[in-house]
Amino acid sequence: MEGFMNRLNHLEYYRLPWNLADNIISWLEPTAKCNLSCLGCYRKNEVNSHKTLHEIKEELNVLMHYRKTDSVSIAGGEPLLHPQITEIVKMVADFGCKPIVNTNGIALTKELLHDLKKAGVFGFTFHIDSKQNRPGWKDADEVELNELRYKFARMLADEGGISCSFNATIYEDTLKDVPDLLKWANKHIDIVNVMVFILYRAVNNDIVDYYLGPKKIDMSTLVYNEDVPDRTDIIADELVEVIRKTYPDFNPCAYLNGSEQADSFKWLLTGRVGTKDRIFGYMGSKAMEIVQGAHHLYTGKYLSYTRPKMNGKGRSMMLLGLIDKKLRRTFFRYIKNPFRIFKKLYLQTVMIIQPVDTLEDGRQSMCDGCPDITVWNGKLVYSCRMEEQLRYGHNLKTYPKDIAKQLELLEDK
Numbered sequence: 001m002e003g004f005m006n007r008l009n010h011l012e013y014y015r016l017p018w019n020l021a022d023n024i025i026s027w028l029e030p031t032a033k034c035n036l037s038c039l040g041c042y043r044k045n046e047v048n049s050h051k052t053l054h055e056i057k058e059e060l061n062v063l064m065h066y067r068k069t070d071s072v073s074i075a076g077g078e079p080l081l082h083p084q085i086t087e088i089v090k091m092v093a094d095f096g097c098k099p100i101v102n103t104n105g106i107a108l109t110k111e112l113l114h115d116l117k118k119a120g121v122f123g124f125t126f127h128i129d130s131k132q133n134r135p136g137w138k139d140a141d142e143v144e145l146n147e148l149r150y151k152f153a154r155m156l157a158d159e160g161g162i163s164c165s166f167n168a169t170i171y172e173d174t175l176k177d178v179p180d181l182l183k184w185a186n187k188h189i190d191i192v193n194v195m196v197f198i199l200y201r202a203v204n205n206d207i208v209d210y211y212l213g214p215k216k217i218d219m220s221t222l223v224y225n226e227d228v229p230d231r232t233d234i235i236a237d238e239l240v241e242v243i244r245k246t247y248p249d250f251n252p253c254a255y256l257n258g259s260e261q262a263d264s265f266k267w268l269l270t271g272r273v274g275t276k277d278r279i280f281g282y283m284g285s286k287a288m289e290i291v292q293g294a295h296h297l298y299t300g301k302y303l304s305y306t307r308p309k310m311n312g313k314g315r316s317m318m319l320l321g322l323i324d325k326k327l328r329r330t331f332f333r334y335i336k337n338p339f340r341i342f343k344k345l346y347l348q349t350v351m352i353i354q355p356v357d358t359l360e361d362g363r364q365s366m367c368d369g370c371p372d373i374t375v376w377n378g379k380l381v382y383s384c385r386m387e388e389q390l391r392y393g394h395n396l397k398t399y400p401k402d403i404a405k406q407l408e409l410l411e412d413k
């Protein structure tokens with residue numbers, strides 16, 4: 001981790017209470033068909049893979065049987081390619097969950113957006129980054145892609161009442177662009193509710209071998225095999241350090257740790273409060289604990305997405321400053337100039353996701369309390385490792401390189 005200096009101390013943040021049985025989100029894949037081929041994708045594009053409404057309902061039944069869930073991410077593949085996407089959105093809403101469509105946006109038209117809203121869509125997460133080979137945007141860098149991001153944010157704002165999030169997979173060469181994406185998101189804080197940065201991961205053939213039982217597996221044909229020279233070990237702490245070069249006060253408030261590393265940040269959550277001109281401060285861990293706890297007490301579920309009009313109620317949130325030091329500081333910075341009181345204050349969420357880490361001793365550290373869990377053959381499985389389920393029926397085990405050789409040596413002694 002070249003040039004990287006500071007680790008964050010997880011004990012200073014609120015450990016989000018999401019777990020296998022009670023979570024903010026669950027993941028649904030109505031199709032594996034896609035109209036793009038993103039470098040960081042972990043699902044193989046399958047042309048004839050649309051599930052029937054009956055199959056989708058069965059998967060939702062399994063999800064609802066195993067866990068409480070506030071939202072359901074309708075992902076894929078590209079979910080908008082499913083000819084019954086409006087029925088799927090309605091089905092999720094009928095199950096009492098917030099339907100969130102995870103899309104690259106290519107197939108989204110104003111008419112479809114309107115129909116999806118009528119069907120009950122709660123939010124969209126647009127996956128946009130510079131390694132998607134998008135038609136018309138092939139050579140665009142992350143900053144140039146803001147024009148496209150704006151187009152989608154505007155479409156949603158014009159339709160009204162729909163939560164707007166953006167995802168980007170972050171690679172070694174795009175790490176430096178994240179502060180600029182955050183500057184852009186600040187400028188559009190009135191219509192952009194969430195920014196998510198997913199740190200690139202791929203099979204790591206350098207430090208481990210993959211096994212199905214005693215059989216060593218050749219991973220070269222798996223879609224998430226590493227075939228690019230990019231780093232696959234960027235951690236959330238490192239991205240925070242990059243962000244702090246532009247936003248020195250940038251301060252996360254809550255996290256999910258790794259299943260094998262208590263002090264790692266698999267989902268690192270930051271709530272920032274500001275106007276379209278500037279960020280005044282951040283939510284502290286106490287405020288996030290109260291929000292999650294109170295929502296669970298009141299509704300029986302942890303809180304995932306909120307309606308855009310709630311995000312515009314930054315001033316009411318300042319009441320939490322009575323018990324949250326960071327919000328109190330934010331409030332005093334905001335009212336330093338009393339004329340600001342006429343400007344609307346917004347809350348915007350920034351999430352950093354650090355998917356599977358393969359450790360040198362062969363352990364795999366997953367997100368402990370995985371929000372993106374999905375269904376395969378009637379059981380819950382990590383959506384980021386679905387390809388292993390489909391091919392081998394299991395998640396593969398990893399062992400340090402040449403373990404067989406080591407075992408032979410032990411036997412010789």
Ligand code: SF4
Binds near residue numbers: 367370372383384
């Ligand atoms: S374990 Fe995988 S599927 Fe689950 S939240 Fe982490 S990256 Fe997503």
